[in-house]
Amino acid sequence: MEKFNASHGWRNRVTDILGSAFPILLGPMRLITLGEMAAAVSNSGGFGQVAASGLPGDRLRSELKLAKGITDRPIGVNIPIYRPNAQEALEIAIDMGIKTITTSAGNPAKMMDRIKEAGLKVFHKVSSEKMAKKAEAAGVDGVIAMGFEAGGHIGRESITTMCLVPQLVDALKIPVIASGGIADARGVVAAFALGAEGVEMGTRFVATPECPVPEYFREGVRSAACDATLLLGKGAMPSRVLRNEVTEYLAALQGGEGDKEALKEYDSKYVQLAGDKDTAVMPCGQIAGLIKQIEAIGEIFSGITRDAKSISHRLGTFFNGGEK
Numbered sequence: 001m002e003k004f005n006a007s008h009g010w011r012n013r014v015t016d017i018l019g020s021a022f023p024i025l026l027g028p029m030r031l032i033t034l035g036e037m038a039a040a041v042s043n044s045g046g047f048g049q050v051a052a053s054g055l056p057g058d059r060l061r062s063e064l065k066l067a068k069g070i071t072d073r074p075i076g077v078n079i080p081i082y083r084p085n086a087q088e089a090l091e092i093a094i095d096m097g098i099k100t101i102t103t104s105a106g107n108p109a110k111m112m113d114r115i116k117e118a119g120l121k122v123f124h125k126v127s128s129e130k131m132a133k134k135a136e137a138a139g140v141d142g143v144i145a146m147g148f149e150a151g152g153h154i155g156r157e158s159i160t161t162m163c164l165v166p167q168l169v170d171a172l173k174i175p176v177i178a179s180g181g182i183a184d185a186r187g188v189v190a191a192f193a194l195g196a197e198g199v200e201m202g203t204r205f206v207a208t209p210e211c212p213v214p215e216y217f218r219e220g221v222r223s224a225a226c227d228a229t230l231l232l233g234k235g236a237m238p239s240r241v242l243r244n245e246v247t248e249y250l251a252a253l254q255g256g257e258g259d260k261e262a263l264k265e266y267d268s269k270y271v272q273l274a275g276d277k278d279t280a281v282m283p284c285g286q287i288a289g290l291i292k293q294i295e296a297i298g299e300i301f302s303g304i305t306r307d308a309k310s311i312s313h314r315l316g317t318f319f320n321g322g323e324k
Contacts, residue, residue, distance in 0.1 A: 009045055010305075013175040014198035017121045017141055018100055019074040021045035022305065024188070025144075027179060027202025028078030028102065029152060029283060030054040031272035032213055035066035037297075040210045042073035044301040049076045049102060052089035054272075060089060064096045074099060081106025087114075094118045102144060105153065109138040123177060127155020132168045132176075142175040143168060144200055150180030151203045151229070151285030153239045162194065169195030183287040185307030189315075203285040208297050216277035218294060220244075226289035232266055232281075239266060240285060245278040 009021025018025075026033055026041040028051035038048030048071070050063050060077070067075050077093040079086050082105045090111055093101055103111065104125035115122050116139065124135040125144040132143045145168050147161025148154060161180040168176045178191035179200035191199045205211055207221045220228075220242050230251050232239050241247050250265050271280040295303075 012197050014142065014177060017123075017175075018047045018076075018198075020047040021073075022301070023047075023177070023198030024301070024304070025049065025076075025102075025177065025179075025198065025200040026205055027151075027200045028053070028104075029202055029206075030270070032206070032211065033078075033202075034212060035063035036070065037205070037210050037212060038063075038075050039067040039070035040208075040297045041205070042067075042071045042075050044298045045305075046301060047074060047076060047100075049078050052077050052079045052085065052093075053083055055085075055089075057085065057088050057092055060092050061096065064092070064098070068096070076100045076102060078102045078104065079111075080104050081108065081110060086111065090114060094120065100141075103140075104144075107138070108135055108140055112139050125179070126168070127159060127164070128157045129164075129167050129171050131155075132172055136172050136174055140174065142177060142197075143172065144177045144179050145196070147178075147180030149240075149286040151240050151288075152283035153237055154180070156238055161191075165191065165194040165196050180285060181287050183290050185304045185311055187287070188304055189308050189311045202283075203288050204291060204300065205297060206284070207291050207294050208300065209294065210297050213271060213282075214276075214280070217242075217271055217280070217282050220277060220282060221284060221288045221291055222294055224284070224288035224291070226286070228288055229284050229286055239283065241266075242282040242284040242288070244280075244282075246275070247281060250281075 014023035024046040030053040041048035100121040108124045123142045124140045126132040175197040177198035178196035183204040271282045
């Protein structure tokens with residue numbers, strides 16, 4: 001696998017913390033963002049993450065070992081705080097020499113003493129200003145602002161990325177990473193215009209040969225229309241997924257006890273565990289409607305970094321009254 005020359009990257013507070021060439025993170029997805037995929041992102045100049053969710057301790061350790069055997073660039077671990085294995089995952093990350101982690105789905109204060117004791121850096125995922133300020137007060141090094149259009153488990157607040165990011169930038173002193181609705185250079189430039197210092201992408205990386213998902217999932221993302229997703233578990237733990245026969249059925253159950261039933265079925269029919277294109281639950285963001293090609297991870301990075309320069313130049317020329 002060809003490795004990116006880190007001297008050609010973008011530098012800011014986020015890359016200083018991550019140690020990556022670009023402030024572009026692989027969005028964690030349960031049983032999907034594993035060692036080989038994380039390494040491919042890091043070797044391309046981004047920050048690859050292994051999702052601890054759903055992985056027994058020995059499997060998480062082996063995936064991190066695999067990633068470290070493929071790349072010498074920094075990689076991270078995402079730890080959902082509410083999961084029973086959160087503390088174990090943190091200890092494994094420390095033992096495996098991970099320098100930066102991301103946390104989600106819970107109060108980071110519960111883990112902060114151990115995180116700081118071990119000298120780790122941490123970004124916490126949030127979906128509101130209240131959550132972000134709480135995370136900053138707990139001592140996190142930055143936040144990942146997750147908009148309502150993102151795939152997988154999202155916040156209950158229904159705030160979109162374009163509204164959430166600038167609010168957090170204004171409210172916080174720590175750096176903000178934008179997540180949700182970003183798949184190409186246009187989204188990256190827009191996120192930076194809003195004040196973000198990094199971006200996280202998940203759905204875009206599903207449509208790559210390196211992503212270890214069934215071909216029908218990859219093709220489902222590539223062929224998705226702009227209305228190809230729906231929300232499950234609206235009242236409990238909202239999750240955005242691809243629309244198909246089973247998710248349409250589960251969506252119809254929602255409301256009261258139906259929410260619990262939908263979430264239970266979500267887990268049993270999760271794409272990495274069971275099903276086919278009609279019966280598997282596939283986490284997916286609204287940005288899938290923009291993705292029209294299956295591309296290697298390295299090609300995605302090349303396109304983003306190249307096109308971001310031309311977009312920025314064009315906008316700069318426009319806002320300077322057409323001066324060259």
